[in-house]
Amino acid sequence: MARRKKLYEGKAKILYEGPEPGTLVQYFKDDATAFNAEKRATIEGKGVLNNRLSEFFMTGLGNIGVPTHFIKRLNMREQLIRQVEIIPLEVIVRNFAAGSMAKRLGLEEGTPLPRPIIEFSYKDDALGDPLVPEEYIIAFGWASQQDLDDIVALALRVNDFMAGVMFAVGIKLVDFKIEIGRVWDNDYMRLILADEISPDSCRLWDIETGQKLDKDVFRRDLGSLTDAYTEVARRLGVLPTNVTHATKPTLIN
Ligand code: UDP
Numbered sequence: 658m659a660r661r662k663k664l665y666e667g668k669a670k671i672l673y674e675g676p677e678p679g680t681l682v683q684y685f686k687d688d689a690t691a692f693n694a695e696k697r698a699t700i701e702g703k704g705v706l707n708n709r710l711s712e713f714f715m716t717g718l719g720n721i722g723v724p725t726h727f728i729k730r731l732n733m734r735e736q737l738i739r740q741v742e743i744i745p746l747e748v749i750v751r752n753f754a755a756g757s758m759a760k761r762l763g764l765e766e767g768t769p770l771p772r773p774i775i776e777f778s779y780k781d782d783a784l785g786d787p788l789v790p791e792e793y794i795i796a797f798g799w800a801s802q803q804d805l806d807d808i809v810a811l812a813l814r815v816n817d818f819m820a821g822v823m824f825a826v827g828i829k830l831v832d833f834k835i836e837i838g839r840v841w842d843n844d845y846m847r848l849i850l851a852d853e854i855s856p857d858s859c860r861l862w863d864i865e866t867g868q869k870l871d872k873d874v875f876r877r878d879l880g881s882l883t884d885a886y887t888e889v890a891r892r893l894g895v896l897p898t899n900v901t902h903a904t905k906p907t908l909i910n
């Protein structure tokens with residue numbers, strides 16, 4: 658089959674032209690980056706796991722009525738998605754203090770927040786994705802007040818779903834990031850969940866032990882990232898067989 662036309666390459670994914678207008682193929686790479694790409698590595702199997710996990714979360718969200726870009730998984734590393742116009746914001750939802758919020762406010766990581774807190778960063782790698790208030794978002798025209806109200810409602814639904822799914826397998830959803838896209842049906846614009854939901858963009862802690870099962874394992878050199886993501890996939894029952902360490906044949910006695 659002729660190779661599809663590459664439209665965009667990001668840090669962890671590549672977007673190719675889709676088979677029909679209005680569709681794209683999203684390819685999950687094994688590349689990991691942190692600290693605005695200052696730290697990089699290739700982690701075998703990460704793309705396969707994130708493809709599966711994002712499929713699992715997006716399908717579940719679709720089943721409870723949250724609109725998403727996900728159409729179907731095509732193979733180990735690729736999924737068919739709806740083409741959207743990405744709103745240039747990282748929408749971050751926090752249930753417990755961690756990462757940049759813990760640092761900014763001098764809070765201990767893991768401190769429960771009084772309610773889920775949503776914040777927005779402007780998606781610009783050169784600027785390091787700065788935190789922006791709603792005032793900036795509206796003034797610069799990245800999204801309207803109505804869009805923001807819809808985004809907050811959508812983010813809270815995603816949070817409740819993800820927190821519940823994770824709790825059921827003994828994992829605490831500390832925080833996560835989502836991205837939102839616009840789609841048009843004739844003249845009618847809708848906002849839908851886009852990009853990915855995976856341990857690359859969530860903080861996931863084991864409820865019993867506090868063990869980190871997300872990208873902080875890579876950011877903070879806490880062990881094997883593949884093992885952590887495999888554990889999340891295993892608990893959720895979405896572990897594909899022979900994926901992560903499938904490079905060598907094993908002798909079966
Ligand atoms: N996050 C992300 N991409 C980013 C920044 C943050 O997926 O470019 C996720 C991150 O994995 C965490 C949440 O958003 O689950 C909150 O991240 P935070 O603002 O604490 O930043 P960090 O400490 O990761 O720099």
